Every structure is written in structure tokens, then in C-alpha cells.
Amino acid sequence: MERTMTLATMKTALFYGARDLRMEETPIPHPKPGEVVIRVETALTCGTDLKTYVRGTHKMIPTLPSPFGHEYAGVIAEVGRGVTELEPGMPVVTANSAPCNQCYFCRLERHNLCENLRFLNGAYAEYVRVPKRIVRQNLYRVPPGVPFERIALLEPLACVVHGVERTGIAMDDRVAVIGAGPIGLMFVRLIKMTGADVIVLGRSPWKLDAARRYGADHVIDVTAGDPEKHVRELTDGRGVDVVIEAVGLPEIWERAINITRRGGTVNLFGGCRKGSEVRIDTHKLHYEEKRIMSVFHHPPRYVAMAFDILLRGEVDESVLISDHLPLERLADAFEKMERREALKIALTP
Numbered sequence: 001m002e003r004t005m006t007l008a009t010m011k012t013a014l015f016y017g018a019r020d021l022r023m024e025e026t027p028i029p030h031p032k033p034g035e036v037v038i039r040v041e042t043a044l045t046c047g048t049d050l051k052t053y054v055r056g057t058h059k060m061i062p063t064l065p066s067p068f069g070h071e072y073a074g075v076i077a078e079v080g081r082g083v084t085e086l087e088p089g090m091p092v093v094t095a096n097s098a099p100c101n102q103c104y105f106c107r108l109e110r111h112n113l114c115e116n117l118r119f120l121n122g123a124y125a126e127y128v129r130v131p132k133r134i135v136r137q138n139l140y141r142v143p144p145g146v147p148f149e150r151i152a153l154l155e156p157l158a159c160v161v162h163g164v165e166r167t168g169i170a171m172d173d174r175v176a177v178i179g180a181g182p183i184g185l186m187f188v189r190l191i192k193m194t195g196a197d198v199i200v201l202g203r204s205p206w207k208l209d210a211a212r213r214y215g216a217d218h219v220i221d222v223t224a225g226d227p228e229k230h231v232r233e234l235t236d237g238r239g240v241d242v243v244i245e246a247v248g249l250p251e252i253w254e255r256a257i258n259i260t261r262r263g264g265t266v267n268l269f270g271g272c273r274k275g276s277e278v279r280i281d282t283h284k285l286h287y288e289e290k291r292i293m294s295v296f297h298h299p300p301r302y303v304a305m306a307f308d309i310l311l312r313g314e315v316d317e318s319v320l321i322s323d324h325l326p327l328e329r330l331a332d333a334f335e336k337m338e339r340r341e342a343l344k345i346a347l348t349p
Helices: 047-055 132-138 154-167 182-194 205-213 227-234 250-258 282-286 300-311 327-338
Strands: 009-017 020-027 036-044 071-079 091-094 127-130 139-141 174-178 197-202 218-221 240-245 260-268 291-293 321-326 344-348
Touching (some): 020 327, 047 327, 174 250, 227 250, 250 260
Parallel strands (some): 321 344
Antiparallel strands (some): 036 344
């Protein structure tokens, strides 16, 4: 049975371009067949959204102006025709995309590279309409007692689960994580769950403290001395077995390659600006047999794994969520993140 809300408009953030974010009144969406509308209880800021806010463009936002935001959790407000197992009042969380399961890359089981990947934006609003494909593949009911702020970490944690699984980290590895932002910190937490040792490189003392809270064995302040030399001192001069680059700057990609031992693995996880170029010493690739890889986004199976990790309470959201603001102060939230004064900020519509 289709259920209808009576309110007419809602507050929503529309993204018009670089640093042009406007809070406007827009019609509350209603679901098409197979869709649901969710009342947002908590939306989280994201490093990808910050990059988009500063740069003015991203793969997930093909046209402007656009609804904005993709990390959230809330309560179902309305369901469309054909939705039989969900009903208004249910707490839920979704990922921000779903694959088509029919294209070339989906047939290769590389669903994150789907040629028709359906993205969802619009979490920075009072309500968000969830497409049928995401409802079918990446919507989860939230059990009682699980905080919205914790479960709203589903999408970024799914990306990190994907990164850890694809990198192939062993229990006795020494792993360097470059970047102590939310993604880097989630990598620290999951890598420690594998039993590996973790060295974190960052520039903010309070973020490095957060890395310690998540179990980092060593932290290195890159503003004090030579960080590459420090890594080698910690690894008997060889370099680490695995590096996770979680910053997204060409010069940091180069550092990641430099601190990896012969035969080691470099995961260039942080996305650089389109058109960026990186200098690579070919000797290090060929004669030192370094393996360079990258991981983008998440297939549905890693969303499911991330959901289970969050339900078990394995990731303490209080380490990642450093501030709380009303939705109307979204631009202030991004400016605060850009000044490195916050990790994730929880926004309440």
C-alpha cells in the first residue's frame, strides 16, 4: 500500500559549483514504484564531498545544480508501490549507489566499476528519495539501539572494507597508512582487526591521537623531520610491506611508493584531482617489484560486510565524529574540515 505525507516542502542543500552551496526550499519527494523516501535523522560530512565543494566537480555529480551529500541514516517516511517488506517508521540506512548487474564489468564481478552505476545524492536535506535499485541491493534495516551516527558510516566503511580486502593484508605485515582523516582512521581500525602492525603518517597531532585510539602502533608527524627516514628506522631500513595512501595528492602518492619495501604493495586509495600526474621511478617498479594498485568505491558485498562490522560496534563513531551542527550550517562544516579542525561532522536536519 502506498502511503502519502502531507508536508509540501523541505530544506535541502543544492550544490551549484565550487564553494557555492545554497540551502533552499524544495518539494518533498514522493516515491516511484519500488522506491522509498527516508526522513534523514543524521547526515555526515565526507572528504569526497569536501573535495567536490572545493573543486566544483566530481564523478558522482554529473549535472549542476545538484542535491548534495551521501552518508546518512534515517527513518522510512513513505514507500512506493511494490515495496512490501518495508514500511513507514522503520529505521534504515543505505549505501549511495547500486550496480546494474548486467554490464561487462558487472559480469566480471567488478560491480564498483559498473558502466551504469546508479549514484544517490541528496542526504543534506530533510528527506531523500532512494532509487529502486538501491532499495533492492543496498538498503538495510537498523536494529533498535544502534545509533544513527554510527550506522551512517556505512558507505565510507564499505569503501575501506573493499580496500583492505583487495590489498590482501597479512597478520604479520607492517602497514603504513598515510593520512589520518576519517578514511585513514577507518583503515587503521580494520587493519588492526587483521592483526597487522600499523604506522600512521599525518600532520595534525589531534588526528594522530585519534589514530592511537584506533590502535595505531606508531604515529609520525610529517611536519617534524623526514617522515620517510622515520619509516625506514621503524622497519630496519627496508620500508613497510603495505602502504595505504588515503590523502589524494600526487606528492603523497610518490611518498607512498618510496616507503614501500621491495616486493611490497602500494594501494593508492586517495583520489587526486582529474588530470594530476605522478612521477614514478621505473627502477622501483621493475627491479624492486613493487605492486601498485588502487581501489574505488564498493560492490554491494562490501556494504554488507561494513553493515555487520557496524552492528557489532567494531568502529567507535565517537573517534570519527568530532562535531555536531544543524543542517543550515553545512557550508560552515566544510570550511571547518578544510581548516583541519574537524574529522566528520554530524548534521541534523
